[in-house]
Amino acid sequence: MIVLQIWLLLSIGNYYSFITNKDVELSINMPIIYIPLIIIIGFNYFTLDFKDTWIIYCKEFDKISTRKNKKGSIIVWCIIFLIIINTFFSFYLLSVKAKKNQTGPYSKEYIQLQKNKDSLDNINKIR
Numbered sequence: 001m002i003v004l005q006i007w008l009l010l011s012i013g014n015y016y017s018f019i020t021n022k023d024v025e026l027s028i029n030m031p032i033i034y035i036p037l038i039i040i041i042g043f044n045y046f047t048l049d050f051k052d053t054w055i056i057y058c059k060e061f062d063k064i065s066t067r068k069n070k071k072g073s074i075i076v077w078c079i080i081f082l083i084i085i086n087t088f089f090s091f092y093l094l095s096v097k098a099k100k101n102q103t104g105p106y107s108k109e110y111i112q113l114q115k116n117k118d119s120l121d122n123i124n125k126i127r
Contacts, residue, residue: 001044006037006040007086007087008083008086008087009036009040010087010090013026014090015090017094018090018093018094
């Protein structure tokens with residue numbers, strides 16, 4: 001659950017970077033990173049782990065009919081699938097932005113460096 005929440009926040013950050021066309025450099029020391037992490041972990045702790053609340057939730061879900069439980073399971077798996085696809089799509093958009101702006105692994109300097117490295121590797125293989 002924590003991973004899905006982090007991926008959702010990460011994809012929102014990716015969309016922000018793509019839409020505003022700003023490069024965002026993140027570090028764990030930055031408040032924009034550790035404050036949401038603390039909120040996510042705190043929320044999960046107090047809603048599930050604190051005083052074993054998850055046991056109460058499990059007992060409530062056991063009381064639900066199997067038909068309703070199956071519908072709920074399908075909805076939950078669809079949400080999980082959508083969050084994962086959303087995260088991959090946001091990274092794809094960042095890749096498109098990097099190609100367009102020629103930044104990151106698509107910069108001219110990086111490509112030239114890789115060509116030089118490959119040519120040196122080929123020379124070393126020939127010897």
